[in-house]
Amino acid sequence: MATARKPALVSDGMREQFARLYPDRRIIEVEPLAPDTGATSSTAKVAGYGFPLRVVLGDDRGETIEVVWRTASPNRFGHERRADRAANAILAYSDFARIPDHIKALDIGAIGPTGELVSLRDTGEYYLITSYARGTIYADDLRRIATNGAEPADLARVDALAGYLGRLHTPINDPIAYRRAVRDLIGHGEGIYGIVDGYPTSTPGADPDRLRALEARCAEWRWHLRGRETRLTRTHGDFHPFNVVFGTGTALTLLDASRGTCGDPADDVTAMIVNYLLFALDVEGAWARGLRELWDQFWICYLRARPDPHLFEVAPPWFAWRALVVCNPRFYPKLTERARDALLGFTERMLELGRMDPWLADELFR
Numbered sequence: 001m002a003t004a005r006k007p008a009l010v011s012d013g014m015r016e017q018f019a020r021l022y023p024d025r026r027i028i029e030v031e032p033l034a035p036d037t038g039a040t041s042s043t044a045k046v047a048g049y050g051f052p053l054r055v056v057l058g059d060d061r062g063e064t065i066e067v068v069w070r071t072a073s074p075n076r077f078g079h080e081r082r083a084d085r086a087a088n089a090i091l092a093y094s095d096f097a098r099i100p101d102h103i104k105a106l107d108i109g110a111i112g113p114t115g116e117l118v119s120l121r122d123t124g125e126y127y128l129i130t131s132y133a134r135g136t137i138y139a140d141d142l143r144r145i146a147t148n149g150a151e152p153a154d155l156a157r158v159d160a161l162a163g164y165l166g167r168l169h170t171p172i173n174d175p176i177a178y179r180r181a182v183r184d185l186i187g188h189g190e191g192i193y194g195i196v197d198g199y200p201t202s203t204p205g206a207d208p209d210r211l212r213a214l215e216a217r218c219a220e221w222r223w224h225l226r227g228r229e230t231r232l233t234r235t236h237g238d239f240h241p242f243n244v245v246f247g248t249g250t251a252l253t254l255l256d257a258s259r260g261t262c263g264d265p266a267d268d269v270t271a272m273i274v275n276y277l278l279f280a281l282d283v284e285g286a287w288a289r290g291l292r293e294l295w296d297q298f299w300i301c302y303l304r305a306r307p308d309p310h311l312f313e314v315a316p317p318w319f320a321w322r323a324l325v326v327c328n329p330r331f332y333p334k335l336t337e338r339a340r341d342a343l344l345g346f347t348e349r350m351l352e353l354g355r356m357d358p359w360l361a362d363e364l365f366r
Contacts, residue, residue, distance in 0.1 A: 014055075014069065017117040021107060022057055025065070029056035033068065067106060076176040081260050086110070090120075133253035139241035142279040142291070150290025153249070158297045160250035161272060166305025168234055169265040175229035181263035182225045185321055192218050192317075195324045203329055204337035206344060214320065214344070217351045221317035228314060231264050239268040240322075241275050266311055270319040270356075273298055277346070277361060278326045281339035287365040299358050315356035316347075323347040 010030055018027060031054040053069040072085035079085050089108055096105040109119040138157070145154055187193050196211045236243075237259035245253045259267075273295065280291040303311070324347075326332055327340045342364050350356050 011115050013111065013115040013117040017107070017109070017119070018055070018057060020119075022065070025057040025059045027055060028058040028064070030054070068103075071111075076180075078180070080177060080180060093121075133245040133255065135245040135247040135251075135253065137242050138244040138246060139275075141246070142241055142275060145290045145294070146279045146283040146286035148289075150293055154290065154294065155297055156250050157246060158294050159301050160252060161244065162298050162301035163305045164252065165236075165239070165265070165268050165302055168236065169268070169306055170234050171230075172232045172234060172262050174232055174262070177260065177262050178229040178232040178264070179226075181232070181259070181267070182222055184259060185267070185317060186219055186222050192321050192324060195321070195328055198330050199328055200330070203340075205340035206327060210344065214324070214348065214351075217348075218317045218320050221351075225264075225314060225317070228264075228310075231310070231314065232262055233265050234261060235259075235263040235265065235268050237261055237263065237267065239271045241272070264314060264318060265306070265308060266315040266318040269302060269311065270315055270322050273358075274319060274322040274326060274343075277343060277364065278332075278335075278339075281342055281364065282336055287362075292362070292365075295358065295361060312356040312358075313354075316350040316354070319350055319356060320347045
């Protein structure tokens with residue numbers, strides 16, 4: 001058995017919170033709990049997902065109760081981010097009460113910046129308050145360009161977008177985070193599997209057989225991307241026209257960074273670039289009127305701002321993800337069958353080629 005930890009090593013925040021929960025008791029013993037305490041066989045478990053402590057609380061009559069203090073530890077199994085660990089704690093607090101003969105969840109909370117404990121026991125959903133970005137979303141520009149054509153100011157904004165990504169995409173040395181990004185690309189609820197599951201059963205241009213084949217082809221790419229961990233950079237994680245607000249000229253503000261803000265640069269690039277196709281497909285002549293020029297300009301400007309000789313090699317599954325999003329009628333219910341079929345067909349061709357070939361986009365509009 002592990003040696004008991006002296007109560008003096010317990011934080012003041014723990015003492016205060018236990019005093020609130022059990023005002024007539026005090027901590028008299030603390031013992032670390034290993035995943036497999038005392039085991040010596042070949043099946044002994046040496047790694048867990050946190051650092052639990054057995055805490056003994058006593059009163060003046062000598063009566064004691066035992067509870068467990070649990071904190072989560074970051075690891076490579078989907079717990080790298082603080083949000084992951086918070087989500088698991090919240091889920092455990094809800095789940096423990098649903099299972100017969102299970103230990104009880106007594107309290108849940110967060111550890112404040114100076115060690116104080118903030119209980120979340122009686123809370124429900126969480127909220128976030130942010131600043132406000134004044135201006136117009138970039139999607140409004142694309143709608144106007146599709147109808148009226150591109151102007152020099154529109155090309156300047158493409159330069160600004162590509163240049164922003166070029167500056168943002170700085171290297172990060174974390175191979176596990178790259179594998180997490182690829183795993184989330186394929187299997188997350190907001191990734192390819194989740195988006196496919198969200199399609200209505202009868203979606204014109206995207207029947208279940210087609211979606212199944214697309215999903216299977218993308219899953220193969222998880223292993224094609226293995227060994228590319230040095231590609232990890234800082235990323236926005238959801239860099240599309242509804243998350244970019246332009247003020248005057250090329251001044252921009254970004255909304256809703258996500259997915260840990262690290263991944264493959266192809267994620268951000270394809271999240272934006274797919275929209276030049278999307279906004280052109282359902283407006284006659286929009287491609288020739290300006291969206292093709294913006295498509296070309298984005299690729300050229302990005303690679304000028306940040307040379308990436310392997311971008312086209314890794315881009316297909318990231319593009320597939322974004323194409324599956326914009327083709328899903330739950331997100332874009334007014335997209336026509338013709339446009340959906342064309343965009344998914346282009347996606348299938350890129351996956352089949354094994355590389356992104358931007359110059360084949362013209363075939364969509366012939």
